[in-house]
Amino acid sequence: MDINQYMNELGQRARAASRAMAKADTAARNKALLQIAAAIRRDAADLRAANEQDLAQARQNGLDAAMLDRLTLSQKAIDTMAEGLEQIAALADPIGEISNMKYRPSGIQVGQMRVPLGVIGIIYEARPNVTVDAAGLCIKSGNATILRGGSEAIHCNQALAKLVQEGLAAAGLPADAVQIVETTDRAAVGALITMPEYVDVIVPRGGKSLIERLMKESRVPMIKHLDGICHVYIDDSADLAKAVPIAFNAKCHRYGTCNTMETLLVSRALAASVLPRLAPLYQGEKVELRADEEARAILAGYPYLAAASEEDWHTEYLAPILAVKVVEGLDEAMDHISTYSSKHTDSIVTEDYSRAMRFLREVDSASVMVNASTRFADGFEYGLGAEIGISNDKLHARGPVGLEGLTSVKYVVLGHGEVRR
Template identity: 75%
Template sequence: MGVKMGVNEQVSARESATGDVDEYMDALGRRARAASRAIARAGTAVKNAALVAIAKAIERDAPALREANARDVERARANGQDPAFIDRLTLSDKALKSMIEGLHQVAALPDPVGEIGNLKFRPTGIQVGQMRVPLGVIGIIYESRPNVTIDAAALCLKSGNATILRGGSEAIESNTALARAIGEGLAAAGLPADVVQVVETTDRAAVGKLITMTGYVDVIVPRGGKSLIARLMADARVPMIKHLDGICHVYVDDRADLDKALTITDNAKTHRYGTCNTMETLLVARGIAERALPVLGRRFAEKQVELRADPASKAILQAAGIERVVEATPEDWSTEYLAPILAVKVVDGLDEAIDHINQYGSAHTDSIVTEDHDRAMRFLREVDSASVMVNASTRLADGFEFGLGAEIGISNDKLHARGPVGLDGLTSLKYVVLGHGEVRQ
């Protein structure tokens, strides 16, 4: 093939042999690799100009974008997709406005590329430091959420990377229309069109190919539910920045301030049920359980949160007259509910809390509520998660809240970036050596 496929050609691509999709993806990869050189050396002003021009194109083309999106939505409805799916797919006025604002915000962020740090003289006379550089080519795989197309393109562009975007097939017309706006913005700034490429075939083989093109793609950032990520993990050969699930804990220590414990656990669980940094298990120290559980439990009961409690906490909760308490099964400790359900367990103290979190958690975000300094410090150090907190809601684990300006996702891998991943996470550090003729002795 060697050229981008338009929407009209999708059907043929979908029906074609995998070989053709392979060729198509190879061509995309080759062009992305070439474009990655251009975007890596592009200056800050050029990248910002492209971001602003993309925002303008979206603003101007809003009616056409909404029409393309309406066709996607209609097809998704006809295919029987549920309201939550339709909601994520729909490009409302508000969604378009938020895209445009996002582009301006990313333009306003400091450019991480080229920053040199830690430049020190060595006894030989050379000066050694580290320069922040783009990763190269980033593949983004996501579900039918057209806003991700713009969010991801903006962050990758600003961090000097070329991008291959592969959104859910139900959003194909929206994404193709957004791709035109992106292309226009790149052209206005004098950047090659291949800096951001949207995969314009809905053939699933394209994903399989994308995650194995180690010669062209430096990293894959998958955004979506656990089943998508798990499927990709099984076959990927390209490294991924990802998180599989968020089984987040709040541990209420026996030296906790009860007001803080109530505010934090309420927010961590009920602020939003479907997010990865929502608390899924509440651990309460035995020494405070009789006092704390009735208070916390009543708040959850008021908000219709079902409690899956171990025998010790169940006894206390029921004695306090709290309904909607069922006995937890071992499975509950490793379940991400994404729903008004909370696992509850009484633990002996800090050691058991840390052990429980390290064993059953997903290394995402965990928080301790305590007034005790030593215990707070031990929790921070010994809980092996991407974000560890003292007296704060797990819901604060977020790129904006952490001051990264934006985030492409949250990683609970251990290599490279952990936790919320912003522009820095889309770059790496290379060594720079400034010499004057020095050699190895």
């Protein structure tokens, strides 16, 4: 296969489909989403069988636990995919919405119309649910998309792509609106990120090495985040009945996700009370605690305890490992977050309103939380229906990227025969 020729053909078809999607009415796009959701529920057993093929190969290839977790498509995950599509269908259609319409002294009216981005290239690794989430959001927002999933999920991604295209056809929309790259050749990624004539935006969802490569090589703008080094800070005014389950859930709900807590910060005044309560919970999950000297003294006797190094504060583990640090108070906690956070998600547990508001204002992350687990930093949980990714950039889109993040605006002018003088 000539990869460049193949990718150029995908790009040409996607560009043509993007014009059809941009003018498709809301009813057609919603019908496609509901048809896809129904097909996913109908073929759940086939999807699990395809996923099991991928999992068997992944185990044979020695993929780590975090990658296997991302790759697994459970019945719950299948139900969530279908529910996500139905939620997207129920959302208001942003396309064509005109806002900020104002009269100018010349007599013209000037406003902004929300429009699709065009063609979105999405590159992801062992997350078959991304195939559906991304397709659904792109369909609803009037975009075409080219999906390049990882080789470890190829069977499941192909099965899902067929259902997506079945739903598009049932709604009278072009099948080329959602295309999956059929080759696992890594050269396809290099081609996709260097086709600005066909692709308007790249959304990478994968490991740090993938995103670092794309940042160096892409000629197409990207919506992305590099790391998910998320913090929970337990303030000295925290309610322990909230702090303990939040700190446990943020780490142990799932290890292999970008919104999982990787560093726990604890106020010195509360450390001796809260860390002994957390220790048995973490021990039950065999979580290794890499702690500073003060935290180690409190946690003496904990079986999975190690001294934290400078590198630990910089690390996204994606594993049952947690960095722990005792801090003087809010200012030191925010200084630590400013130094080491990847600007993804950070949370404070406190009953002090003023400190909560300071944390919200001063912590410069895409999601900032009060008295909640970082695991809520997710498009589905935020009511976006699904997410195409999470951005910690500051231009265009930030945080979980849903429908609005996949659109732009153009200025529209309504005149009555005015000419500029």
